Amino acid sequence: MHGVAEPIQRLIEALERLPGIGPKSASRLAFYILRMPEDQVQDLADAIATLKENIVTCSRCQNLSQTDPCAICSDPARDQHLVCVVEDPLDVVAIERTGVYNGLYHVLHGAINPVEGVGPEDLRVDALLERLEREPIEEIVIATNPNMEGEATAMYLARLLHPKGVRVTRLARGLPVGGDLEYADEVTLSRALEGRRDI
Amino acid sequence: MSSHRERVYRTRAIILKRREQGEADRVITLFTPEYGKRVVIAKGVRKPTSRKAGHLEPFTHVNLMLAKGKTWDIITSAQTITSFRRLREDLDRTAYAYYFCELLDAFVQENDPHPELYDLLLTAFRHLETSPNPALTARWYELVLLKHVGFAPQLFHCVQCGEAIRPELNYFSLERGGVLCPSHGEGASGAQPIPLNALKVLRYLQTQPYNHIIRLQLKPSTLRQVEKLTGDYLRFLLERRLKSSKFIHQIRAN
Numbered sequence: 146m147h148g149v150a151e152p153i154q155r156l157i158e159a160l161e162r163l164p165g166i167g168p169k170s171a172s173r174l175a176f177y178i179l180r181m182p183e184d185q186v187q188d189l190a191d192a193i194a195t196l197k198e199n200i201v202t203c204s205r206c207q208n209l210s211q212t213d214p215c216a217i218c219s220d221p222a223r224d225q226h227l228v229c230v231v232e233d234p235l236d237v238v239a240i241e242r243t244g245v246y247n248g249l250y251h252v253l254h255g256a257i258n259p260v261e262g263v264g265p266e267d268l269r270v271d272a273l274l275e276r277l278e279r280e281p282i283e284e285i286v287i288a289t290n291p292n293m294e295g296e297a298t299a300m301y302l303a304r305l306l307h308p309k310g311v312r313v314t315r316l317a318r319g320l321p322v323g324g325d326l327e328y329a330d331e332v333t334l335s336r337a338l339e340g341r342r343d344i
Numbered sequence: 345m346s347s348h349r350e351r352v353y354r355t356r357a358i359i360l361k362r363r364e365q366g367e368a369d370r371v372i373t374l375f376t377p378e379y380g381k382r383v384v385i386a387k388g389v390r391k392p393t394s395r396k397a398g399h400l401e402p403f404t405h406v407n408l409m410l411a412k413g414k415t416w417d418i419i420t421s422a423q424t425i426t427s428f429r430r431l432r433e434d435l436d437r438t439a440y441a442y443y444f445c446e447l448l449d450a451f452v453q454e455n456d457p458h459p460e461l462y463d464l465l466l467t468a469f470r471h472l473e474t475s476p477n478p479a480l481t482a483r484w485y486e487l488v489l490l491k492h493v494g495f496a497p498q499l500f501h502c503v504q505c506g507e508a509i510r511p512e513l514n515y516f517s518l519e520r521g522g523v524l525c526p527s528h529g530e531g532a533s534g535a536q537p538i539p540l541n542a543l544k545v546l547r548y549l550q551t552q553p554y555n556h557i558i559r560l561q562l563k564p565s566t567l568r569q570v571e572k573l574t575g576d577y578l579r580f581l582l583e584r585r586l587k588s589s590k591f592i593h594q595i596r597a598n
Contacts, residue, residue, distance in 0.1 A: 165366050165367070257591070259439060259442040259443070259588035260361050260442055260445065260446045260449075261587065262587035264591055265594060266594075292401060293438070296432055296433075297435065297442075300433075300435040300438065304595070322393075324392075324393050324395075328395035329398065330398025330399045330424050330427065331424055332424075332429055
């Protein structure tokens with residue numbers, strides 16, 4: 146962009162690298178930051194600068210954390226026999242929010258996507274197998290997303306885990322709360338029927 | 345009233361692939377009978393309450409309503425025709441279904457209609473759902489696809505001298521897309537020996553209907569030879585290795 150001072154241009158270019166931020170949004174954000182109070186800008190800059198150095202990967206569950214092992218892995222009140230496998234750290238947050246799960250986690254950091262070239266070797270599958278050797282795990286709950294990539298990942302893990310003699314379960318699939326039966330696709334609806342419960 | 349151009353249109357489509365976009369959207373690559381390959385956007389489909397999400401998973405055959413958009417046309421409604429559920433519930437079939445999609449995607453350009461390939465992919469998915477031998481179904485699919493896109497390998501006459509190929513050890517040339525007789529193939533650059541049984545199977549795949557092909561009882565080693573040949577030939581034509589074929593090999597190794 147012509148006629149923009151170099152420091153602003155530098156910030157615009159840095160912001161543009163973020164997902165979902167185009168040149169227009171980037172310049173709007175840059176000029177907004179320019180007008181923010183000094184202390185807020187300092188806060189933002191600090192938060193960004195210290196992010197990388199304060200975050201580590203938990204060597205047990207592979208989740209992002211401030212400590213290694215992470216708070217969940219080092220909590221003795223957690224059920225050590227139960228491990229829930231998820232795609233991303235945000236999925237841990239979502240399951241924690243329900244308050245009904247008291248086991249441990251394992252974060253894969255992705256899902257198998259053959260056409261994008263993401264294979265099992267790109268996920269933290271080996272770390273999961275190592276945990277199975279060392280820890281008293283009795284059940285593995287596969288909580289990958291209910292889409293094709295998540296399903297492929299689940300099927301792959303099930304194939305790998307079954308011979309190890311551990312119980313492998315998959316999150317139930319069915320109709321979303323607030324959904325509409327008439328718009329449900331046939332796969333969801335047939336699975337909801339198969340998984341029906343007494344009331 | 346300046347424009348009579350329809351802003352909304354309907355089409356059937358097969359979902360070839362998709363990628364995440366923004367907060368909750370997906371950019372979806374469709375294969376349609378009328379428009380060929382087309383890249384469109386589905387808004388809000390990553391939210392659990394989306395009415396469209398379940399209809400826009402890979403391999404699904406859908407009825408779509410789309411609105412013209414600036415960058416991408418926008419999916420306004422989606423209704424499944426067939427979900428090919430059996431492709432989703434078996435890892436090997438899933439891996440091959442991804443491969444079928446990627447292979448088609450690699451050979452067609454956007455907005456270039458190929459109704460015969462559309463029918464082929466649907467037929468291939470149906471066959472794959474019930475196939476006792478997905479690897480053999482995949483070889484059939486490869487050869488039919490190659491025929492439709494104009495790269496059918498020449499398997500009956502030497503691509504150098506035109507003489508009929510005899511039942512002996514011949515050679516296959518990737519560059520010339522066909523078989524070379526022993527006198528022209530031996531020592532020729534880029535030509536690999538093609539075992540007689542593999543050649544017979546390739547010919548059978550190229551000329552016979554699917555219901556005959558799938559009844560073939562092949563030695564695993566012969567099927568591997570055929571797979572290597574078609575794989576090498578496809579990689580030569582596309583100048584790259586398909587990503588999904590790697591996954592097929594990975595799950596086979598386990």
